[in-house]
Amino acid sequence: DTAVSQTPKYLVTQMGNDKSIKCEQNLGHDTMYWYKQDSKKFLKIMFSYNNKELIINETVPNRFSPKSPDKAHLNLHINSLELGDSAVYFCASSRPGGELFFGEGSRLTVL
Amino acid sequence: SQQGEEDPQALSIQEGENATMNCSYxxxxxxxxxxxQNSGRGLVHLILIRSNEREKHSGRLRVTLDTSKKSSSLLITASRAADTASYFCATAAGDSWGKLQFGAGTQVVVTP
Structure with missing residues (x-):
């Protein structure tokens, strides 16, 4: 069973569209994250939720809206997509202060 | 801003050799x-070293931490082709344990 699973793995869309990425973890962790990895492999945290509560919001445009319906799920919705949003988005989860467990990534290409 | 920076950016070695990469924060x-991180995959945790530790081992991995120099090194001994991947250091500062800051990684290629 996959510990952290995110869907879809690939998204190709036009500028201005809205898209969502879903993430689920079956590790029983309270904390979940969204990270963005750019074309140079630089990985940057976007959001973190602890037990459904937003605890980290790293100066991300408000076109990005995370939602955590329960502590096992953290979804990412992106409105009005721009070319610069093209990247690989990683979901992760952890126990407090522990190592992160990452999903396999969702590669977003905005044309 | 980026917290950790790995050095070198890329490393090419032959199977059996050791690979050393450094991280400054x-x-x-x-x-x-x-x-x-293997190509096209998610990141996999290798090892965690706490600020009061100086060295840690896990299998063929050896990590050192020098807090006075704000640097760490990762040594992979007796490398294998399967070790080909990008390696990232990440730091957790103060009470912001959830806010891991990653470097840009060292890309390691191990040729048979």
Whole structure:
């Protein structure tokens, strides 16, 4: 069973569209994250939720809206997509202060 | 801003050789972690070293931490082709344990 699973793995869309990425973890962790990895492999945290509560919001445009319906799920919705949003988005989860467990990534290409 | 920076950016070695990569960071940390990322995959945690530790081992991995120099090194001994991947250091500062800051990674290629 996959510990952290995110869907879809690939998204190709036009500028201005809205898209969502879903993430689920079956590790029983309270904390979940969204990270963005750019074309140079630089990985940057976007959001973190602890037990459904937003605890980290790293100066991300408000076109990005995370939602955590329960502590096992953290979804990412992106409105009005721009070319610069093209990247690989990683979901992760952890126990407090522990190592992160990452999903396999969702590669977003905005044309 | 980027907290950890790995050096070198890329490393090419032959199977059986050792691979060493370094990480420097800027602020005080609670712990430093190393992750591996195979091409097209997610990151996998390798090892965590706390700020009060100086060295840690896990299998063929050896990590050192020098808080006075704000640096860490990852040594992979007797490398294998399967070790080909990008390696990232990540730091957790102060009470912001959830806010891991990653470097840009060292790309390691191990040729048979």
């Amino acid at each position: 800027k602020t005080s940390i609670n712990n430093l972690q190393w992750y591996r």
